[in-house]
Amino acid sequence: MFEQITEQVPLFFNYHNLVFILEAMGRTLGMTFIGCGTGFVFGFLIAVLRQSRLRALLPLRLLAIAYVETFRRIPFLVVLFIVLFVIEPLLPGTSLFGIAIVSVCLLSTAFLSEIIRSGLESVPAPQIEGARALNFSAVQMLVMVILPQSWRVILPPASAFIVMFIKDTSLASQLGVIELTFAGKMLVNRGFSPLLGFGAILVCYFVLSYPLSRFAAYLERRLAPS
Amino acid sequence: MHHLEIKNLSCGYGSVEVLKGVTLEADKGEVVSLIGPSGSGKSTLLRALIGLTPPSGGEVFVAGEKIDYASRKALRTLRDRLAIVFQQYNLFQNMTVMRNVTIAPLKIKKRPRAEVEKEASVLLEKVGMIDKRDAYPEELSGGQQQRVAIARALATNPEILLLDEVTSALDPERVNEVLDTIRALTDEGITMLIVSHEMAFVREISTRVAMMDDGRIIECGTPAQVFDAPSKARTREFVSKILKH
Amino acid sequence: MDYTFQFAEVFKELPYLLGGAAVTLQIAFISFWGGAFIGIFGAIAKVYGGALARRVASSYVVLLTNTPALVQIFLLYYALPDAGVLLSPMTSVLIGLTLNAGAYLTEILRAGVISVRRSEMEAATALGMSRLQILRYVMLPHIAKTIYAPLSNFFVWLVLGSSLAALFGVEELTGRAINISTANLRSIETFVVVAAIYVLLTVVASTSLALVGRWAFRVRAKVF
Numbered sequence: 247m248f249e250q251i252t253e254q255v256p257l258f259f260n261y262h263n264l265v266f267i268l269e270a271m272g273r274t275l276g277m278t279f280i281g282c283g284t285g286f287v288f289g290f291l292i293a294v295l296r297q298s299r300l301r302a303l304l305p306l307r308l309l310a311i312a313y314v315e316t317f318r319r320i321p322f323l324v325v326l327f328i329v330l331f332v333i334e335p336l337l338p339g340t341s342l343f344g345i346a347i348v349s350v351c352l353l354s355t356a357f358l359s360e361i362i363r364s365g366l367e368s369v370p371a372p373q374i375e376g377a378r379a380l381n382f383s384a385v386q387m388l389v390m391v392i393l394p395q396s397w398r399v400i401l402p403p404a405s406a407f408i409v410m411f412i413k414d415t416s417l418a419s420q421l422g423v424i425e426l427t428f429a430g431k432m433l434v435n436r437g438f439s440p441l442l443g444f445g446a447i448l449v450c451y452f453v454l455s456y457p458l459s460r461f462a463a464y465l466e467r468r469l470a471p472s
Numbered sequence: 473m474h475h476l477e478i479k480n481l482s483c484g485y486g487s488v489e490v491l492k493g494v495t496l497e498a499d500k501g502e503v504v505s506l507i508g509p510s511g512s513g514k515s516t517l518l519r520a521l522i523g524l525t526p527p528s529g530g531e532v533f534v535a536g537e538k539i540d541y542a543s544r545k546a547l548r549t550l551r552d553r554l555a556i557v558f559q560q561y562n563l564f565q566n567m568t569v570m571r572n573v574t575i576a577p578l579k580i581k582k583r584p585r586a587e588v589e590k591e592a593s594v595l596l597e598k599v600g601m602i603d604k605r606d607a608y609p610e611e612l613s614g615g616q617q618q619r620v621a622i623a624r625a626l627a628t629n630p631e632i633l634l635l636d637e638v639t640s641a642l643d644p645e646r647v648n649e650v651l652d653t654i655r656a657l658t659d660e661g662i663t664m665l666i667v668s669h670e671m672a673f674v675r676e677i678s679t680r681v682a683m684m685d686d687g688r689i690i691e692c693g694t695p696a697q698v699f700d701a702p703s704k705a706r707t708r709e710f711v712s713k714i715l716k717h
Numbered sequence: 718m719d720y721t722f723q724f725a726e727v728f729k730e731l732p733y734l735l736g737g738a739a740v741t742l743q744i745a746f747i748s749f750w751g752g753a754f755i756g757i758f759g760a761i762a763k764v765y766g767g768a769l770a771r772r773v774a775s776s777y778v779v780l781l782t783n784t785p786a787l788v789q790i791f792l793l794y795y796a797l798p799d800a801g802v803l804l805s806p807m808t809s810v811l812i813g814l815t816l817n818a819g820a821y822l823t824e825i826l827r828a829g830v831i832s833v834r835r836s837e838m839e840a841a842t843a844l845g846m847s848r849l850q851i852l853r854y855v856m857l858p859h860i861a862k863t864i865y866a867p868l869s870n871f872f873v874w875l876v877l878g879s880s881l882a883a884l885f886g887v888e889e890l891t892g893r894a895i896n897i898s899t900a901n902l903r904s905i906e907t908f909v910v911v912a913a914i915y916v917l918l919t920v921v922a923s924t925s926l927a928l929v930g931r932w933a934f935r936v937r938a939k940v941f
Contacts, residue, residue, distance in 0.1 A: 250799070319873075319919040320912045321880035323891055328912065331904040335720065376562030379522055380576040380628065381551040390575065394566035413785035420884060427788055440795035448784045448792070455783040 251439050258438055258446070270429035271450050273343065277350050277415045277425060282408050285354030292359040294388065297366055310359075317356035322417050325349045330421060346418040346425075353414075357407055365400035366392055398469040405462035412455050426450050473536045475500040475663045476521075476632055481530035482687075483513075483520040490516040492687035493530065498632075498680075503664045505674040507698075508684035509710060514667040515559075517684070518634040521665070522556050523547045534632070552581075555630035559637040561617040563609040563624070569596065570605040573624045581628070588627075595623040599653050615646030619653050632663045639670060671714055675699055683707045726901045727910045730893075737893035738914055744879040744889060747811055749872055752818020759823030764830045774823060781820035787881050789813050794885060806885035818875060825867045829860035861934040869926035873919045880915075890914060 292310045295303060317325065329349040333340050369392050377387045419428035430447035434440050474497040483491040490513045498504045506514040519525040521532060523541050532539045534553055540546040563572050573592040577583045596602040599619040609617050618638055625633060635654065639647045651673050658664070658677050668674050674681060675695040682692040683704070691704045699715075702708045727734075762774040781789070790813035793804060804812070833856050841855045883892035894911040898904040 316912070316916055319877070319916040321877040321891060321915060323880045323883065324894070324908055324912050324915065327894075327898075328905065328908045331908065372558060372560050372562040373564060375524055376558065376564065378524060379551060379556045380624075381548055381580045382576075386579060390579065391564055391566065409783075413783075413787075416785035416787045417881065419787075427785065427791075430788065430791065434795065439799060440792065441799060444788055444792045444796060448788050451784045451788065452780070456779070459779075459783055 251442050254438055254442055258433075258442055263433065266433075267426075267429055267446065267450060270424055270426045271454065273423060273425040274412065274415055274451075275454065277343075277346055277418060277423075278408065278412050280347055281350030281354040281415070282358070282411060284351040285358040286362075286404075288351075288355040289358030289360075289362050292355065293362040293366055296359075296363055298384065314356045314359055317353055318360065322349070322353055322414050323420065325353055326417060326421060342421045342423045346415075346421055346423045350411075350415060350418070354407075354411060358404060361403045361407060362400055365396040368399045369395045402462060402466040402469055405458065405465055409455055409459045409462055412458070413451065416451075474498060474533070475502070475535060476665070477531075477533040477536075478517075478521070479531040479533075481517070481520060481527050481532060483516055483525055483527045483529075485525065489528075490687055491520060491527075494684075494687070494689055496682055496689055496692065498663050498665065500631075500663055501661045502679045503658055503666065503677050505666045505668060505678040505681045506684055507668070507671070507674060507681060507710070507714075512684040513687045514684050515636050518556060518636045518665060518667060522554050522634060523550060524556075552628070553631045554634060555625035555628050555632075556634040556636060557618070557621050557625050557638050559640050561609070561614070561621040561641075563617055563621055565609055568606050568608055569601060569612075569620050572609070572620060573627045576624070576628050592623070592627055595626050596620075598656065599623045600649070613646060614642045615649050618642065618646075618650045622650075622653055622657075626657075626662075630662065632665065633657070635664065635666045635668070637667050637669070639668065669714070671699070671711070683710065685710075722906055723903060724906050724910065726903050727897065727906045730897050730901075730907075731910075733897070734890065734893055734911065734914060737888060737890040738918055740887070740889040741876060741879050741891075741918070744811065744814065744882060744887075745872065745875040748814035748818045748879070749875055751811075751815035752820075752822045753826075755815070755819030756822030756826045759819060760826035760830055763823065763827050778820045778823050781817055782824075786813055786817045786878065787884070789817070790881070790885065806882070806887050810879075810882040810885055810887055814875065814879060817878075818871070821871060822868075825864050825871065826860075828867070829864035830856075832863040833859045858934070865930045865934055869923055869930065872926065873923055876919055876922060877915065890918075 292314065295310050296307055298307070326346070326349045329352070330345050333345055333348065373391055373395065374387065377391050382390065415425060416427040418425055419431065422428065424432070426447050430444045433446075434443040476496075476498045478494055478496045481491055481494045482489060492513075494513070494517055496504070506517065508514055516525060520527045526541045532541075534550065539550050564575070567575060570589070570592060573595060574585075574588050577588045577591070578585060593602060593605075596605055599622055601616060601619050601623065604612060604616060604620075609620070612620070618641075622638070638654070639650050642650065647670065651670065654664075654666075655673075655677060666674070666678070678695050680692060681695050681698040682689045683698060683702070683706070684690070685706050691698060691702060691707045697703075698707060699711055702711060759774045759777065762770040763778075766774065790809050793813055794806065794809040797804060837855055837859075838851065841851045846854065879889060880891040882889050883895055886892065888896065890911060894907050898907040901907070
């Protein structure tokens with residue numbers, strides 16, 4: 247087994263394969279960042295919506311709760327399949343990457359909205375009352391009082407979520423998106439030893455994930471309310 | 473016409489009635505203190521007046537105008553005229569002392585910065601906190617935070633100031649600095665409604681004292697009447713108990 | 718677009734799918750308890766161990782938590798045969814998920830162990846408690862309170878995560894969904910029903926875990 251690997255190593259690390267792996271890494275990162283970026287924006291909107299007490303928004307609030315609670319309880323793989331089967335007939339020609347992106351955004355929005363919501367709720371009630379007594383509007387309260395106080399509660403779990411998310415995108419390989427995991431499969435199919443192929447892919451994931459997880463741990467120490 | 477007139481006001485949290493028909497009035501520049509055992513509804517009365525806990529019945533008039541607590545617009549106008557200082561100060565933790573005092577006039581009332589900052593400096597000078605203008609609330613003692621909170625409430629130029637147990641959360645040696653600050657305000661013509669357990673202080677600065685018990689005002693009169701010759705047994709009992717401490 | 722949903726074909730297969738749900742729960746249970754076993758040793762090594770034990774435990778956690786479980790299982794399933802070790806799909810998945818769970822549970826349990834305050838241990842010693850009594854009356858209640866909520870969240874995470882077993886041909890819930898949808902060609906309906914089963918499964922799991930926590934450890938865990 248090991249002779250086979252030592253034989254293959256020079257072949258494996260040729261220019262063509264390295265570019266192939268780097269491109270795949272780019273797709274993994276792309277899915278992670280587009281997913282989490284979108285998740286932040288929509289997750290924030292949902293979190294704010296759920297905080298609002300306007301009666302007119304009640305149906306929307308219920309819809310948001312249903313969405314968040316459902317998507318946090320379905321495996322990513324199942325979400326991928328559903329999105330695939332819904333989008334394919336509706337918008338034929340949508341790329342697999344596009345389908346993966348939609349699934350990734352659906353999932354991250356649900357999870358991040360919960361992280362953001364618990365951050366917003368961490369602001370003590372007296373702060374809100376102070377603002378209300380001084381005639382702050384809901385938006386002013388959010389921008390001037392709640393957000394400046396809640397970002398340090400939101401950031402550590404949000405960055406920990408991004409770390410988890412990098413790894414979850416590996417399931418998109420099932421659709422045939424050439425991200426890291428699928429690239430590994432292709433290399434192994436081309437005849438490289440599985441240990442070499444998947445081992446190299448594991449190293450790539452580690453390179454992406456480890457610095458970010460250290461950063462998340464640092465944020466947690468740094469921003470934790472002592 | 474009274475400056476503030478409360479008629480048969482009731483208010484509760486869920487099914488629990490805390491205020492069971494409170495009637496009270498205050499003339500312009502008057503200092504009315506609310507005393508009574510804890511749970512009698514004193515703080516709830518102040519919170520109801522400024523609409524933090526909306527009243528469930530009765531009427532409130534400010535300068536003869538009836539307040540509609542269901543209307544957002546009316547609430548906004550009301551909060552332009554009334555200000556409240558909380559027991560726990562409720563200063564914005566993410567803002568400096570100066571920012572805490574200037575935020576409402578600048579951002580809510582949209583007044584020019586130079587003017588607002590000048591006024592804020594005068595107010596901070598008055599409460600003795602001008603040298604801490606760039607400090608954050610967490611760097612201040614409770615007494616200092618409470619003095620800033622008073623300056624913040626005054627910065628909106630309120631006609632009526634509500635003070636909710638402003639010294640209850642303070643260390644004993646910090647109580648006087650806050651009481652001195654309030655004392656200095658009594659000549660400014662602001663109508664004040666004070667909830668306090670500092671009986672000597674209440675007696676000294678109030679024009680009238682109202683005794684609350686179980687969600688109602690059971691007795692109201694000058695400090696001398698209420699403290700020296702209370703007409704109700706409940707008041708006598710409360711006053712004698714609290715004066716012994 | 719007109720597409721008529723036909724759930725009847727899927728409902729016919731409901732017993733088959735529920736059987737898959739049972740397999741899903743089995744995978745989650747086995748890897749949870751296996752992981753908890755590893756996690757106890759990992760946490761003890763990280764908190765009380767010598768330099769070497771701490772290092773080994775930390776490297777294990779760092780390596781496992783920074784790479785996807787899917788690729789780890791690929792390695793077990795496809796690379797080990799080259800070394801002469803042939804694992805069935807189910808065994809590979811169970812080993813992979815257990816090793817993963819072990820890493821995450823090491824961290825969760827470690828947080829529990831360090832939540833016990835030294836001052837309370839000292840007070841207990843001063844009261845003349847034996848080591849066993851300290852463990853029973855001082856340490857365990859603290860640890861239970863700190864770790865209970867993350868533990869039950871992690872169990873739910875494992876229920877969802879076990880779906881990757883389908884990619885190795887294990888016939889758990891997702892695997893059976895794939896089987897059905899290729900046969901009846903009612904893919905959307907099949908996966909919607911399966912999604913609903915997952916929601917039901919995790920709601921039941923977190924509700925019952927919250928109830929157990931309230932009853933046994935007086936932990937007020939949120940279900941939602």
